Amino acid sequence: MEDFGQRDSRTRFAPTNVPADAACAAQMRQDFSAWLKRYFALDPTKVSDVVLAVNEALANAAEFAYSSASQPGAMNLLAAYDSYTSVLSVTVTDEGAWRIADSERKRASRGRGIPLMRALADRATIDSTAEGTRVRLEWNHVTAAQNAVN
Amino acid sequence: MEGAASSSCAIEERHIDSVCVVSVAGVVDMLTAPELEKAISEAAKSSPSAVVVDMSDVEFLASAGMGVLIAAQDELAPAVGFAVVADGPATSRPLKLVGVTDVVDLYATLDEALGALTS
Numbered sequence: 001m002e003d004f005g006q007r008d009s010r011t012r013f014a015p016t017n018v019p020a021d022a023a024c025a026a027q028m029r030q031d032f033s034a035w036l037k038r039y040f041a042l043d044p045t046k047v048s049d050v051v052l053a054v055n056e057a058l059a060n061a062a063e064f065a066y067s068s069a070s071q072p073g074a075m076n077l078l079a080a081y082d083s084y085t086s087v088l089s090v091t092v093t094d095e096g097a098w099r100i101a102d103s104e105r106k107r108a109s110r111g112r113g114i115p116l117m118r119a120l121a122d123r124a125t126i127d128s129t130a131e132g133t134r135v136r137l138e139w140n141h142v143t144a145a146q147n148a149v150n
Numbered sequence: 151m152e153g154a155a156s157s158s159c160a161i162e163e164r165h166i167d168s169v170c171v172v173s174v175a176g177v178v179d180m181l182t183a184p185e186l187e188k189a190i191s192e193a194a195k196s197s198p199s200a201v202v203v204d205m206s207d208v209e210f211l212a213s214a215g216m217g218v219l220i221a222a223q224d225e226l227a228p229a230v231g232f233a234v235v236a237d238g239p240a241t242s243r244p245l246k247l248v249g250v251t252d253v254v255d256l257y258a259t260l261d262e263a264l265g266a267l268t269s
């Protein structure tokens with residue numbers, strides 16, 4: 001697999017400059033899930049919650065960020081764990097303009113990505129500017145796995 | 151990057167009396183949700199009394215897949231019954247959290263769903 005600048009450790013997982021498309025979003029979700037399960041002691045519900053919320057942030061970047069562009073731009077993920085506060089934060093950024101208002105309101109069947117992120121994370125903030133969009137998701141009381149090395 | 155390996159689903163259709171059961175296994179995300187959408191449309195063509203989407207073996211369900219369920223409910227009801235079978239942190243939990251279960255009938259097992267639809 002191509003190296004997209006990934007630096008994997010027990011406190012940090014940061015694939016950067018990944019093409020913002022559906023296939024790469026799926027792959028990134030898979031890689032993030034493996035990192036999460038490897039380094040943290042979380043029950044299955046928490047694992048599901050975190051992976052789904054992160055997926056929705058990636059999916060929104062892949063679906064909306066560059067919807068008006070001819071080619072997908074880049075998206076970045078930064079997962080960082082603070083062992084002092086036991087907070088896991090995951091930030092997904094892109095350099096496009098989300099067109100949520102246009103695309104999500106067309107059908108009632110859509111638009112559950114943002115409510116999902118808000119429901120699944122302890123804190124969820126979404127900042128959209130002309131330079132791009134930044135989604136930050138945080139979870140409290142995250143415990144590192146005791147046998148994790150790195 | 152190869153997304154196909156990390157994101158695939160297997161879909162099977164079978165008939166139990168007048169009910170068409172669409173069983174899904176694996177991942178239902180933005181890559182695979184169109185396959186589920188197509189399978190439900192195909193299932194509806196046989197004029198069943200109801201379509202049941204059995205997600206018992208789904209390991210990951212994203213909002214794209216939830217959208218397919220809502221759209222199916224909109225299209226099938228009230229002429230054709232519609233229900234979803236799911237039970238677990240990756241499926242029934244997020245469906246309840248964002249209110250999909252307010253509009254789509256959810257059952258923990260296929261037997262429960264069939265019992266409710268044929269009673």
